[in-house]
Amino acid sequence: MSAPALSTRGLDKRFGSLVVARDIEFSLPQGARYALIGPNGAGKTTLINLMTGMLRPDAGHILLGDDEITRLAPDQRVRRGLVRTFQINTLFPHLNPLEAVTLAVCERQGIARTWWRPITSYGAAVDEAYAILGSLMLSADCYRPTRELPYGRQRLLEIALALATRPKVLLLDEPAAGVPRDESRELFEVIAGLPGDITVLFIEHDMNFVFRFASRIIVMVGGGILLEGTPHEVAADPRVREVYLGARHG
Amino acid sequence: MSIVGAVTEPHAYLRSQTRWRPVELAFWLATLLPYVLFPDYLVLASAIAITALFALSLDLILGYAGIVSLGHAAFFGLGAYTAGLAAKHGWGEPISGLALGGLVAGIVGYGASLIVARFRHLALIMITLGMGLLLEQAANSASWLTGGADGLQGVKMWPIFDVFRFDLYGKTAYGYSLGVLFIVFLVARRLINSPFGLSLRGIRENALRMPALGAPSRAHIRKIYTIAAVIAGFAGALLAQTTETVSLEAFGFQRSADVLVILILGGTGRLYGGLVGAIIFMVARDQFSGNTPQFWYFWIGILLVAVVMFLPNGVLGGLARLGALLRGRAP
Ligand SMILES: Nc1ncnc2c1ncn2[C@@H]1O[C@H](COP(=O)(O)OP(=O)(O)OP(=O)(O)O)[C@@H](O)[C@H]1O
Ligand SMILES: [Mg+2]
Numbered sequence: 001m002s003a004p005a006l007s008t009r010g011l012d013k014r015f016g017s018l019v020v021a022r023d024i025e026f027s028l029p030q031g032a033r034y035a036l037i038g039p040n041g042a043g044k045t046t047l048i049n050l051m052t053g054m055l056r057p058d059a060g061h062i063l064l065g066d067d068e069i070t071r072l073a074p075d076q077r078v079r080r081g082l083v084r085t086f087q088i089n090t091l092f093p094h095l096n097p098l099e100a101v102t103l104a105v106c107e108r109q110g111i112a113r114t115w116w117r118p119i120t121s122y123g124a125a126v127d128e129a130y131a132i133l134g135s136l137m138l139s140a141d142c143y144r145p146t147r148e149l150p151y152g153r154q155r156l157l158e159i160a161l162a163l164a165t166r167p168k169v170l171l172l173d174e175p176a177a178g179v180p181r182d183e184s185r186e187l188f189e190v191i192a193g194l195p196g197d198i199t200v201l202f203i204e205h206d207m208n209f210v211f212r213f214a215s216r217i218i219v220m221v222g223g224g225i226l227l228e229g230t231p232h233e234v235a236a237d238p239r240v241r242e243v244y245l246g247a248r249h250g
Numbered sequence: 251m252s253i254v255g256a257v258t259e260p261h262a263y264l265r266s267q268t269r270w271r272p273v274e275l276a277f278w279l280a281t282l283l284p285y286v287l288f289p290d291y292l293v294l295a296s297a298i299a300i301t302a303l304f305a306l307s308l309d310l311i312l313g314y315a316g317i318v319s320l321g322h323a324a325f326f327g328l329g330a331y332t333a334g335l336a337a338k339h340g341w342g343e344p345i346s347g348l349a350l351g352g353l354v355a356g357i358v359g360y361g362a363s364l365i366v367a368r369f370r371h372l373a374l375i376m377i378t379l380g381m382g383l384l385l386e387q388a389a390n391s392a393s394w395l396t397g398g399a400d401g402l403q404g405v406k407m408w409p410i411f412d413v414f415r416f417d418l419y420g421k422t423a424y425g426y427s428l429g430v431l432f433i434v435f436l437v438a439r440r441l442i443n444s445p446f447g448l449s450l451r452g453i454r455e456n457a458l459r460m461p462a463l464g465a466p467s468r469a470h471i472r473k474i475y476t477i478a479a480v481i482a483g484f485a486g487a488l489l490a491q492t493t494e495t496v497s498l499e500a501f502g503f504q505r506s507a508d509v510l511v512i513l514i515l516g517g518t519g520r521l522y523g524g525l526v527g528a529i530i531f532m533v534a535r536d537q538f539s540g541n542t543p544q545f546w547y548f549w550i551g552i553l554l555v556a557v558v559m560f561l562p563n564g565v566l567g568g569l570a571r572l573g574a575l576l577r578g579r580a581p
Contacts, residue, residue, distance in 0.1 A: 052462070078464035090462070092455035095448075098260055103452050106445040107465045115446035115473075120264050122445060130260045143263055165464050 003066045005030045005199035006082065006169045011050055011060035013223075020046045021057065022224040028169065033192075034201045035214035039243070042220040044203045045087055048171050052084045053077050064169065079108075081168030085158040087177055087203070093147035097138050097157050100146060101129035104164035129164060136160045136190060152183045159190065170194070172202040176209070188213050211235070268443040277522070281428055285421075292420035298532045299427035300488045304505075305512045305524025306431075306438060307481035312510075313519030314442060315474050316454030317366065320375050320506050321382025322482055324362075325355040327389060327501030329483030334402045334490035335395070342408040344426065344491050351487025352480040359479020360472065367471040370457065379503075386501035401497035405490060416492065423492035430488060431525075434481055439521060441477070450474055454519070511550065515557055517564025526566055 007027030013020050020043040028034055036044050049055040051062055053074035062070045064082050072080070092100045105125045106112040119126070133142045136156045141149055146157065155175060162170055175191065176184035188209050194200060201218075204210050210217060211231045219226040219234060221243050227234070234240055284295040304326055311317040329351030336347045362381055369377055389396045396402060409415045414422045441447050452460050453467050460467045490496045499505065508531070509524075516527025531550070539546035561568035 054462075074461040075464050075466055078462060083464075084462060086459075086462075090456060090459045092452055092459065094455055095451060098263065099448060100452070103445075103448045103465075104463045107449065107463050112445045112449045112465065112470070113473075115441045115444045115477075117445075118268055118440065118443045119445050119448055120261065120268060120443075123261060125445075126260050126264060142260070161459070161463060 002030060003063075004028055005032070005065065006051070006201075007063045008051065009061040009063075011047075011062070012058045013046060013050055013055060014058060019223045021050060022222075024050075024060065024225060026218055026225060026228060028199050028201055030199055031196050032199050032201075033213060033215045035210040035217045036201055036203045036220060037205070037207075037210055037217060038220035038226075043223040044220055045173055046223075047220070048084055048173050048203070051171065052082060078165055081166070082171075083162045083165050083167035083169070084171040085162050085173055085175060087173040089151075089154050089158060091146045091154060091157055091161070094145055096143050096145050097133055097149070097160065098126075098129060098142040100157065101132055101142075101160050101164045102126055104161050105129050105132075108165050132160050132163050136163075137186075152179050152187075155179055155187060156190070159187075163194075167198055169199045169201070172200065174203050174205070176204065176206070184209065274522075277525075278432065281432075284424065289419070292424040294420075294532065294536055296420045296423040296427045296492050297489075298528050299424065299431045300485050300492070301509070301512065301532055302525040302528035303427070303431045303434060303488065304482055304485035305509050305516070305528050306435065306521065307478045307485065308509050308513050309518060309521060309524045310438060310441070310450075310481070311474055311478045312513060313521075313523065314447065314450040314454060315471060316457070317471060317475065318371070318375050319366075319378040320503075320510065321378035321380070321385075322478075322509055323501055323503070323505035324382045324385040325359055325479040325482035326486035326489075326505060327385060328355040328358055329486030330490040330496045330500040331389065331396055331402065331486075332483070333487035334405045334496035337405045337407055337491065337494075338402060342406050344407055344410050347407075347491060348430065348484055348487045351490070352483040355483025355486070356476055356480035359483075360476040362479070363472040363475035366475055367468040379506075382501070382503060382506050386498065386503070389501050390498055396496075396498070399498060401495055402490075403495065405494040405496065407491050407494055416494070420492070427488050427492060430484060434484060435521070435525075438481075442521065446470070446473070451519075511554055513564075515554065515564055517561075517566035517568075520564075520566050523564050523566050527564065530565065 004027035008024050011021050011024035024047060038044055046055065050057050053072060057070065061068060064080055069077050069080065069082065102119065102125055105128050106122065109125060111122055111125065133139055136159060138153060138156055138160060141153050146154065159175060172191065176187050179187060184206065191200065191202065192213050214231065216228065216230055217234045218228045219240055226239060226243065227237060284292055308319065308322050311319060332354040333347040333351040336350055341347065365377060366374065390398055407416050410422060410426055416422050449465055449470050452465065453470060457467065486500055489500065512527035512531045513524050515530055516525065517523035535546055538549060557564060
């Protein structure tokens with residue numbers, strides 16, 4: 001069996017006395033579609049921050065394939081194929097989507113260091129950016145400054161930027177956060193249509209989307225993993241009903 | 251290109267963003283007007299061109315990469331003293347003196363960038379301020395070299411290309427300063443339209459997202475900071491060469507503050523902002539500061555507050571908005 005695309009061993013993280021990650025261990029097989037769920041404040045975003053290097057764990061290891069990446073800087077991890085999106089839009093307000101995605105493509109191709117040749121002489125990079133925007137239904141909006149785009153388009157741009165880095169493992173932090181339901185569906189169709197060799201972990205609160213688009217689910221509560229299983233197993237588990245659904249709806 | 255359609259559109263768009271606009275050509279042609287219209291003001295015109303070059307340098311780091319600096323005069327002063335000292339000690343050839351000034355400023359700039367690239371916001375302001383004060387004091391203390399508070403005397407320049415002598419009316423000085431400004435501007439314009447320039451704007455727009463795209467932001471910052479230091483060094487060298495003297499004021503905090511004011515007046519992140527700001531600032535100072543030089547900052551203070559309140563993108567930003575409004579109304 002090949003190594004998992006991404007795995008963690010014994011990750012711990014605390015903010016002062018608050019434990020936000022406790023002995024986190026899981027692994028994502030190549031090409032998997034995992035959902036990460038849990039009540040607000042469970043530590044889901046923190047876990048993504050730990051895996052992508054935006055936070056340093058107090059203890060534990062992170063492996064991308066067979067390689068230990070625990071000490072790598074965030075940009076180094078991205079260049080190795082571990083890429084995230086943000087729960088709260090983290091975009092370039094005054095750049096338009098074409099510029100933003102072209103930027104990401106140029107960074108990946110290593111041509112972002114070039115300062116003596118105009119961007120227009122890198123036609124292939126621009127074409128690639130435009131194609132990514134097209135695949136996310138953003139062609140029509142690609143010349144408008146990002147800050148003027150409707151919120152739902154901005155959520156799509158979050159994903160477009162991540163795709164431009166050619167991720168091997170993609171961590172999506174509530175991709176549909178704040179998006180109306182019908183647009184959310186559109187967004188998840190896009191995620192479902194991602195190339196099969198990209199390993200995907202997404203955080204999502206809406207159980208309909210979770211059950212429909214994830215093959216396995218990790219449930220987090222209070223900084224720890226409560227259980228991991230198929231949608232059926234998770235749905236049937238009384239602890240999940242009590243802790244997770246209880247916390248949300250009770 | 252014969253294929254017109256969806257695929258070529260983004261290329262056409264990007265080309266249109268980088269194309270020379272008629273107003274730019276008009277601007278650069280107008281820079282020659284002082285020779286015809288104000289031949290008595292060529293010395294001032296030269297000082298404006300030098301200040302514009304200095305402001306252009308700051309625009310590259312502040313306007314494009316979002317790096318605030320309150321000590322940018324450090325590199326101006328280094329360029330000025332390097333070129334001045336070279337000329338004083340027998341090497342008065344302007345072009346190589348200019349290059350040397352840029353080189354020394356660039357080397358120190360690279361060293362400073364190792365620190366600067368690690369910080370942002372208030373910490374950055376304090377660090378750049380500190381570095382500026384430090385160099386100013388160092389220049390003051392090393393009076394055996396710099397002449398201290400008396401300034402550097404005895405700077406003798408050779409003619410440019412062995413032909414154009416520096417004259418009292420500033421004819422040569424203005425042509426020289428303007429020429430250097432224009433060449434550096436062309437390079438800066440190319441830089442901001444490059445992939446690197448795009449990444450700089452990315453750092454300015456969202457420093458958090460850049461590493462999440464795999465961008466080595468700190469390396470980018472080190473590079474642009476060094477380039478900006480070289481340009482600031484050029485500006486300082488020009489001042490030393492065209493005035494044939496250097497004073498501690500070249501390193502002064504006042505100069506760092508003024509250039510920030512100039513850039514914000516004109517508008518950051520648009521290359522021409524520093525140029526337009528320099529013209530407004532220097533001409534206004536020349537007109538108003540005659541009797542009471544201190545009082546001049548009263549007016550600059552008012553102007554600065556007004557611009558920041560009503561024209562957050564500077565004079566050029568205001569003009570751009572006006573232009574957009576007028577176009578919007580046109581049938
Ligand atoms: N930088 C920080 N400093 C201190 N506490 C933090 C920090 N970041 C997050 N926390 C706390 O850690 C806990 C976990 O936060 P996290 O954002 O990971 O939750 P989450 O599962 O993503 O929740 P949500 O569903 O609301 O997005 C919360 O109690 C939060 O307040
Ligand atoms: Mg979260």
